[in-house]
Amino acid sequence: MNKWIRGTNATVLSLAVIGIFIVLTIFLSSVKGLQVDLTQNKKFTLSDQTTQTLQALDKDVHIISLTSDQTDPYIKRQVIDLVQEYKKRNGKITFDEYDIIKQPAIAKQYETDPSGTLVVESGTQKKTIYYYDMFLPGQQQGQYKFSGEEKLTQALVNLNSKEKSKVYFLSGHNEIPLSSMNMWKSGLEGENYEVKDLNLLREGKIPDDASMLFIIGPESDVSDKEAELIKTYLNGKGKLYLALGFNKDMATNWKNIDAIMAAYGIKDQHAVAIEPKQSMLYDPLTIIPEYGNHNITSKLQQYNLLTMMTLAVSLNADQPVADFPVTSILKTTEQAYGETDLKTLANSSRSVKDANDVKGPLNLGYVVEDKDKKPKAVVLGGSTLFDDRVIAQQGNRDFALNTVGWLQEQQNQVTIRPREGDAIQTAMLTAGQGNMIFYGTVLVFPFLFLIAGGVVWWRRRKG
Template sequence: MERLKKLVRPLFACVILINIVFYIIWGSYHIITRISFLATLLVLISIIILNFEDVKKFFIKGFSKGRFLFLIQIVLLFAISVFLYILSSSINFKMDFTSGRLYSLTPETKKLLSTITNEVKILYFKPLNLSDPVLDYIENLLKRYVERNKNLKFKIVDPIQNRAMAVDYEISENGSVVFQSEQGKIVVSPRKVVDQNIETTELIYRGEEVFTKTLKNLLVSKPKNVYILQGHGEINPNDKSYYGFNTLIKYLKQENVQLKELNLLKTPEIPLDCNLIIIGNPKKSFSVEELDKIANYLDEGGNILVMLEYETDFTINDILRRAGCFYLENIIVEDEDYLPQLGRTTIVPNFIEHEITKPLISTRKIIFMPSCVGILTLPQNQLDTNNYSYEIFPLLTTSKTAWGEINKIEIMSNRVKKDSKDLAGPLSIAYYVKRVTKDKNIEARIGIIGDTDFVNNLNIDRYSNFEFFINLINYLLKREGEVGINPKVSGIKGFKLASSERRFLQIICFLPLVLFLIAGFAIVIQRKKIVILKRKEKN
């Protein structure tokens, strides 16, 4: 029995060391770490059982006044610690010492939170054993929101352990946040929350801006109804292939947008609840009846987004001319700063400053267009200035050396060559147009983009393609300026620790306490030996 006692103690020390190593490598939720914890617990129970008589003597026979007072001190210290923890949890007071005040909420956010009276679920999808600065920032900021209003119910969901739940909410990224209420739900991607300036590498924190805007869209603003035009070979919203647009539809739904299909040949009138019509690369001609319905819709203050390609049918010009623009069959060829591996028709356009493009310009972002067409504006004398006033804003342009190739033979043979008949650069690739009727002062908003494939399933997640697209959509839906919260910048420049490195630092921080306790036990044991030796000398 004595040999077993001596064997169990070093075994316990070894098991603790193994636990520390497993925790650093895999974290506390891995199956190997859990088995190791269980083994440690069993060894500890074994030590107590084998040394039961010694433990019994300590509490019964050797329970001196000094030991009793020491035990009372330990109990009081534990009780005070628990009391302080409960007190600190009940007091809603925290100080933000972060660079840039990342967790300090603005008055706009506090005002919105004070008005929330119905329950809002906030589901944060993050693996329990995964941690990094971005995920921690999102979690801590959400907790600040929850502290301000008890109607916000916050829950962390592990998408690995709760796979079915992640599929139900269409979660594809760790760090995604779902805001859900009786009015609906909105999913926020972590890519919207933290950004990075490409030039300075500074991290840009948009958490408060994004979360407050999301809550306002969910609780205050009504969902917007967007209709996708069908019947002319337009984009297929249900196609999940590389060249389909199923991902775009999924992302738009996450923006509190209700999407419906619209076929004007089968519908007497455009629905009254229509906030925006998306016309994505129609390859067949519009009938006169359809064009009249769209014209009436614009005159009544409707909004339209037109997306073009080289094969777009020419009857689209009837709609474009109502926005002061028109389209000639062309394909843009870039002769400067193009990507050799992708060809001269792959365009990385320049941004023109506007409220739509400012967020992209300020963070030095780019968008990627696999091929696009140039859009032209009507001469002043061809605009219907008697009935309408026009504000035409270019958003994207090519370089000066680019041109719009119009020779079909050269395009089909892939042997394009610039000549006098081509459209000279720089060419505009996207426009935002505001048209107002002079008699009734009714405003219509029209967006025109000279590419469709830049937001298909293959390209939508490249660079900032979707960010530009959704900025334009929100502007067309009159959602601009709803929340005036500026992003925050910290002094940290892309610094990130892996989960194992973070756990290693935790152990290093905890190690001094362990060494202090070991030293204390060693001193107690040494003193005990000295006392025993003195007693023997006296005897």
Template sequence: MVRDQSNTGTKRLSRLLPSNRKGVISLLISLTGLLALFIGLIFYGFLPESRNTAITTIVLGILLILVGMFISYRDILGFIIQKKGRYSINSSIMVFAFILIGVLIYVLAARNSIRIDTTATRQYSLASQTTEILQNLQHPITATAFFVPNDTTSASYRISTENLLNEFKHRSSENAKFTYKYIDPDLEPTLAKNLRVTEYPSIVFQGQNSDGVDLSYTLTAPLFEERDISTAIMIASGIQQKKIYIVTGHGERDSSIMDIEDRLGFGLARDGMRNDNYAVQTLSIAQYEIIPDDAAALVIPGPTIDLSDIEANLIHQYLKGGGRLLLSVDPGTPNSYNNLINKWGITMIDGTIIDLGSSLANQPKTPLIQQEQFVTVDPINVITDPLSQVYFPGTIAFDQVLPADEMPDYIRAKPIVGTTMLSCLQFNEEINTCNQDQFTILAPSMAVEALKPINEDPDANATRQAKIVLFGDTDFISNYHFYNFNNSDLYLNSLNWLTEDVSLASVRAKALTYRRLVVTDREIQLIRGLSWFALPALMTILAFMTWWRRR
């Protein structure tokens, strides 16, 4: 019985195969052509960099199929004339039509794609300000990313950076002004040398200004966030840099110190300003007795020596003319700085803030500001909306010089952040607690907009209002603390608000939430290919086996 079944199966198989050598050769050539066509289509659809090879493979596959059919054209014609042949042709036409419709739908969808970011933090969406920058580009911008394939540092940035650059390219599709490419510096060392790339990973942005002068700007890890790339594009397209002057001569923090472990250095903050497309210089007001007309803002980081009367008056007159000031102080700051801001409706409150409700690592004198403690009303929301956490290692508080109902209309002063209700001011450095009757909400940072100082006439030549941002702590922007939590973002956002570069303040790193599946573009293509081809092929094989058994 077993022998009879084996003979029956052999007979069925013999009927499927050609009975002569010519037919066998034709079948082998046709099958090879089909395999080449299948492989070529996969390469063409899922490996864009191999499309030339894919097209060659597809053409070769079609030629092999035609050759195979030509060799056995008589047998094929005889098969078509038969009733079974006509049914097979009808089925083949229906399958081909179905595949063609699917391909057309895919092509139409690919050319008219709609991108939807379903992440809670809009992780893969660009800020509207970034999109506006891309759409307003006048000259092409090319980003050349130098990543070493087997380097662990490069690998840690590769996925997120490639996704971000791809989103930039997609958002500039209307004018096609932004393109990018990845380069292995080991394979193309000459290109890296010509672009003066010495560190990896790095991204070089190349463009032109309005006069046609070639410009370039280089980003190195870890500065690969949306904000960094937006700034690099602005610099490479020749957008004019605003000048920031860091005041010196009063024991301020040293902006030349770059050591990340240094607790007094201000170098990382200075570099942060430069990365925001500012031209940053130091300024000794006592030496020059003038504040340059091109000053977009003055920065005074942690002064420990009093201002002279001449210096204080120069800064005051600069503010009256519509100037901008970013002042960070510490407990024990000389009184001349308090006198300066008193004229603009703000005063420093003596003592160090203790916050029992929210502090860093059980250090009550280091208030931890949580997201709900940021003030998000206009105009402060430009500074605080993107932020989640900052901390101040030893800070004083600010308040208005007059009760709220007595403040003049021409001065608007608002807290930027506030402590919890379990806060107080403490004068004794040894005490880290508060009495219950001392609890109150305090403001370690404030922002001021004013048309003129209190009880003074406005400057007739002023073309804009004065703006001041105050921080009761300078340690939080020292090198040691600058890139912790959102400390750097708060400080740079404040500077952006002062200089009215709100587009940069709105382009901030987004909080990355935990996800179970993070894949590269190649992995996505592999998953897509398996779902489109492997699973249907498996189902076809199973269907063929079932048909074979039931014949």
């Protein structure tokens, strides 16, 4: 009789515990927004800035993930998980996934990358985020930083911005064409800029709606009449983004470009920066500048993202203009020097330091403000970093977008610290070790538990 009572009590207690778990599970599932992030890097915890953005979102937003067989499944999982967290917190967000190989008709509607693309659209507005832009290299080999939240939240913030600024890229002087800067152009369009090409010979003037004029990589000088149009534009509210190209005759043939810079107290030293330090990853003509203390570069320094420049021209601002204070944002090391024999450099790509060269450290980039401390110009000694073949490396794209954002006085920039992530740990096992783990977990350990359970049952039965 006692055994029957004990058995009944055990059964009732077991059913009660199971019932409690069922009721608790139903209750927790019914409570919206309740979750506890137990992951090591808090990968499912959104920042306050993101939470506020989602709370303020009052329009329907469609997020689309476009991937292929070239998309890393681990990277894809993190991006998808992030979007799902956004979707949970605002019912106006819908989310769809497509394979660009299996569904090419959908892929043609967007600018996709085989490694993965995220499209955020609302009505006629559309923002494109590439998967590789969300992952930054970490401090140690194999580690990474995931900045997907910052990119996605910035896209949502930009969707709420109704104004589009028109910016014009000058052409006609062997500048880098817009067709070779698609990634930068796409990034600018994602930041609510309308990007257009401008040939002054054809148009005859700088359009009245131009909020910014870009001159990227000119290899020849602008004409006297073009220079007058540019100066007139800049004497008003116009803003300039100038990134020099390379010409072996720049010392004698760039009088108008030099005059435009001189109006802000910046001098082209007609010397190409050379970094004697040898590296297997880049040649002496490729410079990894040090950052100056400025809002443009502060995040790049914080995340240890480098900017790369090739055939960069040395600049100087030792005779400042009172109305236009300048700040250096890119500088070489003291070991670098400026090669002034440009013809020899152009013919042989080699340089030997001599007494005629400019001593380091060299300035490779300045920002200019007006007398009211408002952004007026960005002047860089090099332009190769904007090319599609280079801009994806390290911090080039972020630097390019940061400089434009500063010049345009963007006030809605999102700053969210990237999450640290460890590399996937791979265990190298032999076939024998793999079989041992399989049989141990599938057969041996369950069998041992059965034996232990049988022994306990037998001893209790015996009394």
